[in-house]
Amino acid sequence: MKFIVYGLNHITAPIEIREKFALSDSDILEFFKKIKNKTSDIVFLSTCNRVEFYFLSFKNEKEIIKELINYLNQFYSLKDSDIKKYFYYHEGEAAYLHLFRVASSLDSMVIGEPQILGQVRSAYQQAVNANMVGSILNNIFLRAFVAAKKVRTQTEISRMPISISSIVVDLSKRIFSSLQEKQVLLFGAGEMGELTAKYLSLEGVKNLWIANRTYEIANSLAKSLNGFPLTLEEGLRKIGSIDIIVTSILNEKPFLTLEKIKALFLKRDFKPLFIIDIGVPRNVDSMVGKLASVYLYNIDDLASIAKINHGMRQKWIVVAEEILNLEIKKLNVWINNLQLVPTIKSFFKKFDDIRAMEVSKFIKKNNEFSEKEINKIDHLTQNIIAKLLHSPTVNLKTIETESKKEKYMEILSDIFNLNYEIKNNTHDEPQDEQQ
Amino acid sequence: MxxxxxxxxxxxxxxxxxxxxxxxxxxxxxxxxxxxxxxxxxxxxxxxxxxxxxxxxxxxxxxxxxxxxxxxxxxxxxxxxxxxxxxxxxxxxxxxxxxxxxxxxxxxxxxxxHKELKPISPDLTTPLMAIHVLATLLGYSYFSLASAIGGTYWIQERKIKKHQVNFKNATFPALEILDQRTTYYVGLGLIFWTIGLAFGVFQAFKIWKDLPITDPKVVSAFLVWVIYASFFVIRWGFKVRGIKILVLVITGYLVALFTFLGVRLLMVSHHFF
Incomplete structure (x- = not known):
């Protein structure tokens, strides 16, 4: 049994290719029906940054992949060179690591972004609902979710904003309890200011004012951001009731001076005022930042936080990778022990057959036993066999290296002549596990 | 025992x-x-x-x-x-x-x-005396809590002001929440402290027929009350918040600490402890 991941992502394939495979739920269900005769364990993950198939193969991975490509060809005709260029294939430990990294957002375009875990969960749930997840694949995915949760709680990867706009949102949340009721005023209609206002809007800011020299521009931006347009003068008069100011106006000198803010400040009842000056040259006199309850950040301040956070993220990535490696070790132990199941089953069966045969002979020879006594003899001999085999079974499971484990399994099979039974059980195993 | x-x-x-x-x-x-x-x-x-x-x-x-x-x-x-x-x-x-x-x-x-139980004046074992002591202890505890949260506000505020934000202070709640919680716990502390003082005054009149207004513990306890009461006057009356008003929270806490320990260790008082 092999665990395999086959797919493409934002690193290997451009958006033009990825977008072709953004499949609907009904497409995916149809795909599951088609692939069912090749494998009954498959999860299909499709996001804007990746298209991936996670599946179990019983020596038929080539057939499965051929079927996958055939299916994808319906949406975009893939040439052989495309497949070589865009698709990747991992199996075994590399595949586990890939899944764990994806779920933990270490393989995302923006490392630490929280959405991917939900997307992996949805893909898994969709496959579960379509009866495409057996116990082995189920366990692999559940372990990936546990690992992702550990990475999220034990590292700071997801708490380290690195874009200017997300840093502004993060800082706002450190100052204000809730952004919904806060008054935000954007001076200027520059790209960076607009993006910052958009981020704040996404955080639930309802009262967004946009002030610009040209009222029409303010008006059109206000419409797109669900805000209210103002002229520059109106904006300046409004500062007294504002909580967050974002400025990105092209001006030779700072237009928000200490005197202006001081004069308006008395009306504010010492409420905190967060000013983000992303204008170059600066729009706000640096002395304003000295005022009590005023928090002034210019573009350089934000950039230096971004740099620090980026460095911190790199350090946390190392920690996260260690967490994942540990979780993969645990998964490997589980998978390896799973491979022992047929041998152990045959081992027990062999001993139990001999026991049952000898007990039966003994009872036939000695006719004096009642049914109750026969049951007792049966029970006693079963216990003896279980106790005798307990220690070798445990020792077999605790062997660390796979090659050594395989060697011991072989010796056990040779000594007790288990080969016939193992072959039979191996054939049954995947189905047993999936039930 | x-x-x-x-x-x-x-x-x-x-x-x-x-x-x-x-x-x-x-x-x-x-x-x-x-x-x-x-x-x-x-x-x-x-x-x-x-x-x-x-x-x-x-x-x-x-x-x-x-x-x-x-x-x-x-x-x-x-x-x-x-x-x-x-x-x-x-x-x-x-x-x-x-x-x-x-x-x-x-x-x-x-x-x-503490193992030996010594005979004690019956005046000290009344329920009113118990309320006096328990209420002041609870008041002090809430003042301590308010100071700890206020201290956290102070750290967080300075870090944001000086652009020194990092992941350690990312685990703190927003300044507004810290400010609200500080005020809330000062309020609870003041309620208990007031109850404690009221019962103390009542007990003093009952036992000593007079209020020993020169007793250092009494002076210190009333000073704590004045500091925290003025906290609310400034906070609600003059709308002052943030670091400026935190000075009162910390000062009040230090005076309350002195009321409990300083007076007993350094001065002579009518109080046993």
Whole structure:
């Protein structure tokens, strides 16, 4: 049994290719029906940054992949060179690591972004609902979710904003309890200011004012951001009731001076005022930042936080990778022990057959036993066999290296002549596990 | 007595473990340590309560009449307000700041001689006296909590102001929440402190037929009341908030600490402790 991941992502394939495979739920269900005769364990993950198939193969991975490509060809005709260029294939430990990294957002375009875990969960749930997840694949995915949760709680990867706009949102949340009721005023209609206002809007800011020299521009931006347009003068008069100011106006000198803010400040009842000056040259006199309850950040301040956070993220990535490696070790132990199941089953069966045969002979020879006594003899001999085999079974499971484990399994099979039974059980195993 | 000692010693041991866990949280930022710390704190609170209960059964009156009893009940009140606060505010650093205070008072109680029960004036064993002491201890505990949260506000505010934000202070709640919580706990402290003072004045008239207004403990306790009352006048009347008003919270706390310990250790007072 092999665990395999086959797919493409934002690193290997451009958006033009990825977008072709953004499949609907009904497409995916149809795909599951088609692939069912090749494998009954498959999860299909499709996001804007990746298209991936996670599946179990019983020596038929080539057939499965051929079927996958055939299916994808319906949406975009893939040439052989495309497949070589865009698709990747991992199996075994590399595949586990890939899944764990994806779920933990270490393989995302923006490392630490929280959405991917939900997307992996949805893909898994969709496959579960379509009866495409057996116990082995189920366990692999559940372990990936546990690992992702550990990475999220034990590292700071997801708490380290690195874009200017997300840093502004993060800082706002450190100052204000809730952004919904806060008054935000954007001076200027520059790209960076607009993006910052958009981020704040996404955080639930309802009262967004946009002030610009040209009222029409303010008006059109206000419409797109669900805000209210103002002229520059109106904006300046409004500062007294504002909580967050974002400025990105092209001006030779700072237009928000200490005197202006001081004069308006008395009306504010010492409420905190967060000013983000992303204008170059600066729009706000640096002395304003000295005022009590005023928090002034210019573009350089934000950039230096971004740099620090980026460095911190790199350090946390190392920690996260260690967490994942540990979780993969645990998964490997589980998978390896799973491979022992047929041998152990045959081992027990062999001993139990001999026991049952000898007990039966003994009872036939000695006719004096009642049914109750026969049951007792049966029970006693079963216990003896279980106790005798307990220690070798445990020792077999605790062997660390796979090659050594395989060697011991072989010796056990040779000594007790288990080969016939193992072959039979191996054939049954995947189905047993999936039930 | 044996039961009381065993339960109290176990409670102190759990408080020590809770403090260690809170420090581990601060070092690693692993929320499991914070969870462990709060669970250990609550386990300590339960055992501590049992210790006080057995003392109560032994003496026959609310055990707040000796210096030892005051220390152990104060440690209990501090632990209780911290435990309750952790339900309302997600601020793991509170355990880091607060556990040492609980440990100082509980270990001081542990080493204070207390085994012998001495005859005591009946005036000190009345329910009114118990209310006076318990209310002031609870008031002090809430002032301590308000100061710890206020201190956290101070750290967070300075970091944001000086652009020194990092992941350690990312675990703090927003400044607005810290400000609201500080005010809330100062309010609770002031309510208990006022009840404590009112019952104290009543008791003074009952026992001494007069209020010893020159007694350093009385002067100091009224000063605490004035400081915290002025906190609300400035906060609500003049709308001042933030660092400026935090000075009052910290000053009030230091004067309250002096009222409990400074007066007893450095001055002569009508109060036994």
């Amino acid at each position: 044996i039961q009381e000692n065993v339960f109290f010693s176990l409670a102190v041991a759990l408080y020590i473990l809770a403090a260690i866990q809170s420090l581990l949280y601060y070092k690693t930022l692993d929320s499991q340590h914070d969870w462990n710390s709060t669970q250990l704190l609550w386990s300590g609170i339960i055992l501590h309560f049992l210790a006080i209960f057995f003392r109560w059964k032994l003496t026959g009156y609310v055990p707040v009449t000796t210096f030892y009893e005051m220390l152990t009940v104060l440690a209990f009140c501090l632990a209780l307000v911290l435990g309750l606060a952790r339900f309302r505010i997600s601020l793991p650093i509170l355990n880091v700041l607060f556990m040492p205070l609980i440990l100082v008072f509980s270990i001081a109680a542990l080493v204070t001689p």
